Amino acid sequence: MLESILPAPRDFFSLSGMFRTLAPIIIYIIWNRYFRDARFNVPKLVTKTQAALGDSKFDSLDDIMKECYQKDKNRIYKVEHPHKDVVIIPAKYVDELKNLPDEQVNFLEDINERFLGDYTKMIAPGGIHDETLTHTIKNSLNSNLGNIMGEIQEEISYAFSQEIGECKDWTPSYPMTALMRIIALVSGRIFAGPELNRNEEYINCCLNFGVEAYNVIPAMRKYPIFLRPLAQYWVKECQKPLQAIETMKRLVAPVIAARTTEKGPKPHDMMTWIMENSPPGKATDLEWQAKYQLQIATAAMHTTSNTMTHIFFDLAAHPEYLSILREEILAVTAAEPLGVLSKTSLPLLKKMDSFIKESQRMNPFSSTGFSRKILKPTRLSDGLLLPPGITVTTPVSQISMDPDIYSNPEVFDGLRFFKMRKKRGEENKWQYVTTSTESLNWGSGVHACPGRFFAANEIKCIVMYLIMNYDVKLEEGKGRPKNIWTEGGMIPDITGKVLLKKR
Ligand code: HEM
Numbered sequence: 001m002l003e004s005i006l007p008a009p010r011d012f013f014s015l016s017g018m019f020r021t022l023a024p025i026i027i028y029i030i031w032n033r034y035f036r037d038a039r040f041n042v043p044k045l046v047t048k049t050q051a052a053l054g055d056s057k058f059d060s061l062d063d064i065m066k067e068c069y070q071k072d073k074n075r076i077y078k079v080e081h082p083h084k085d086v087v088i089i090p091a092k093y094v095d096e097l098k099n100l101p102d103e104q105v106n107f108l109e110d111i112n113e114r115f116l117g118d119y120t121k122m123i124a125p126g127g128i129h130d131e132t133l134t135h136t137i138k139n140s141l142n143s144n145l146g147n148i149m150g151e152i153q154e155e156i157s158y159a160f161s162q163e164i165g166e167c168k169d170w171t172p173s174y175p176m177t178a179l180m181r182i183i184a185l186v187s188g189r190i191f192a193g194p195e196l197n198r199n200e201e202y203i204n205c206c207l208n209f210g211v212e213a214y215n216v217i218p219a220m221r222k223y224p225i226f227l228r229p230l231a232q233y234w235v236k237e238c239q240k241p242l243q244a245i246e247t248m249k250r251l252v253a254p255v256i257a258a259r260t261t262e263k264g265p266k267p268h269d270m271m272t273w274i275m276e277n278s279p280p281g282k283a284t285d286l287e288w289q290a291k292y293q294l295q296i297a298t299a300a301m302h303t304t305s306n307t308m309t310h311i312f313f314d315l316a317a318h319p320e321y322l323s324i325l326r327e328e329i330l331a332v333t334a335a336e337p338l339g340v341l342s343k344t345s346l347p348l349l350k351k352m353d354s355f356i357k358e359s360q361r362m363n364p365f366s367s368t369g370f371s372r373k374i375l376k377p378t379r380l381s382d383g384l385l386l387p388p389g390i391t392v393t394t395p396v397s398q399i400s401m402d403p404d405i406y407s408n409p410e411v412f413d414g415l416r417f418f419k420m421r422k423k424r425g426e427e428n429k430w431q432y433v434t435t436s437t438e439s440l441n442w443g444s445g446v447h448a449c450p451g452r453f454f455a456a457n458e459i460k461c462i463v464m465y466l467i468m469n470y471d472v473k474l475e476e477g478k479g480r481p482k483n484i485w486t487e488g489g490m491i492p493d494i495t496g497k498v499l500l501k502k503r
Helices: 015-035 059-071 091-097 107-114 132-144 147-163 175-191 199-222 225-231 236-261 270-277 285-315 320-333 349-361 415-420 453-468
Strands: 077-079 086-088 171-173 368-375 392-393 469-474 484-486 489-491 498-502
Touching: 059 077, 077 199, 086 107, 086 453, 091 199, 091 392, 107 285, 107 368, 132 225, 132 270, 132 453, 147 175, 147 453, 175 199, 175 270, 175 285, 199 236, 236 270, 236 285, 270 285, 285 349, 285 453, 285 469, 285 498, 320 349, 320 453, 349 415, 349 453
Parallel strands: 086 392
Antiparallel strands: 077 086, 171 498, 368 392, 469 498, 484 489
């Protein structure tokens, strides 16, 4: 087939040979640029995203979405994304789309396409169909949450001693910097195990991998799609994720060797469970195991430390909640014989659950969420046909601010969800980890964040440690540090400061 299209080698440098070679490429580029999504004829609101402006005015995307949502929350429109346009659809379609098979509506195809997984190496070692990690989180981590509560709390105490310290008097602290390392230590204890989690090289490798992988995206986007398989060899940003994989291979090697030879019960951690769940022959394959460790660190660490930083800022901005939350903690821990929170007592912390969900509502991870690539024509119940090739997503940040769902949405109310859960039949609907069309911060359906139960427990244990051991406030005369919009979403201010004092 190819032989009939491509010219024989000797004809290549003739004018007609060059034309026959280049024509299909040029047609593809023009089709890809101008016509690929044209079949899906909805208005395109060209936003001031990076693609249009070349700078960092990402908050304008959120502004445009706000305007659209306030005029008509059911409006369907496209917004420009640096890699490809995405179609904003109303949340009412989520329930129809969320459980459709991956061959039709796909989560990872979208991430891989828009965030260049082939070059960032942020995908599973077995490619986008390798579900070892998600399967292990759902089946092993989630069913062992009760067994790891002691380790989590022990590590939090160590991490605070290292990263926050005594704070005998009011002491300035930069929560984002401290929490990145606290989360790396605590999560690392459960991901890689006690042999590695306090190792500086492991911590840096986990924290830097996500950042370095993200740097690959703009560097590779400068090249047309067909040149990228070649460009990866000279684009220097592409080398960093590869070096991280080599570092992680070296770090996990002795742990894997020990775990395979040592007799007796294995530690309760992801290293053990991923090895058990790996495809045949891959349990001791260093490359595979290193990539799984980096994959889980990428999914878990920055997401949790950003979320935790927002909570820190919200506690400092609303110190009136400190005594309310302490009172609840004291009541719940009084019933715990060892004074260590158990998995069963965590759901009793309903005011804390409400506070952290309110913090997430007001500080969403991104303006969009529940993003899916349509692979097969998909007709929705009202007749709307989604053609293959497009990416759909929902306006998560606007849903969180919808006055029809949340009264006085602009006001931070730490007990909002505590009160909403009191309504008959809605006890579970407004829990931190519950997903619904009104609350899409964890996504929805089969691909909703499988790590949210672990994240929620870890966050609650950290909040408990923080407020039982420290008082928190903002600097005199300063407001809550402002959030920053980036291409990847919204992040807390890394330079934001709070004051801490040991109780
Ligand atoms: C507060 C912290 C976190 C936030 C805000 C968060 C958010 C999300 C979101 C929005 C998704 C996409 C869901 C969808 O589109 O339906 C997701 C997927 C995922 N998350 Fe999380 N996440 C967090 C923590 C974690 C942790 C701690 C882990 C691991 C223990 C984890 C592992 C994953 C994985 C593996 C996926 C992909 C699921 C799949 O492919 O089906 N996340 N997360």
